[in-house]
Amino acid sequence: MASAPAQQPTLTVEQARVLSEVIQAFSVPENAARMEEARESACNDMGKMLQLVLPVATQIQQEVIKAYGFNNEGEGVLKFARLVKMYETQDPEIAAMSIKLKSLLLPPLSTPPIGGAITAS
Numbered sequence: 001m002a003s004a005p006a007q008q009p010t011l012t013v014e015q016a017r018v019l020s021e022v023i024q025a026f027s028v029p030e031n032a033a034r035m036e037e038a039r040e041s042a043c044n045d046m047g048k049m050l051q052l053v054l055p056v057a058t059q060i061q062q063e064v065i066k067a068y069g070f071n072n073e074g075e076g077v078l079k080f081a082r083l084v085k086m087y088e089t090q091d092p093e094i095a096a097m098s099i100k101l102k103s104l105l106l107p108p109l110s111t112p113p114i115g116g117a118i119t120a121s
Contacts, residue, residue, distance in 0.1 A: 011080075015068065016087045019097040022064045026104050031060045035104070049106075057105050 011018070025031055038056045042048035061077045062070075070076030088095040 011068070011083045011087070013087050013091050013094070016084055016091070016094050017097070018065065018068055019084055019094060019101060022061050023097060023101055023104065025060050025064050026057075026101075035060070053105070 026035060034056050035053065038053040039049075042052045058074055058077050061080070062072050065076060065080045066072045068080075070080050084094060084098055088098050
């Protein structure tokens with residue numbers, strides 16, 4: 001017997017500002033330590049970042065957004081991210097917070113040195 005599908009959470013622009021709570025959750029000492037440990041283990045390797053850092057970041061986000069009706073699985077974080085993205089173009093505060101969150105999740109991009117080992121013959 002299948003149960004009725006749960007009502008999908010939605011956010012207003014005001015509620016999307018919960019993003020500030022998500023960002024604050026990353027500065028809680030326990031969470032910051034977990035993220036730092038995962039980053040150190042990943043050594044800026046993007047594949048390892050996906051394996052080690054992303055799951056920790058997802059758990060931290062889940063703890064915050066579950067209070068807003070999102071399921072406590074990765075799917076809830078993805079749904080939340082899609083809703084926030086929708087509001088980025090409408091609200092500069094949300095756009096700024098989204099950039100801040102991304103900077104917490106992704107390693108800084110390094111650019112190859114200019115004038116590397118390639119020489120013209």
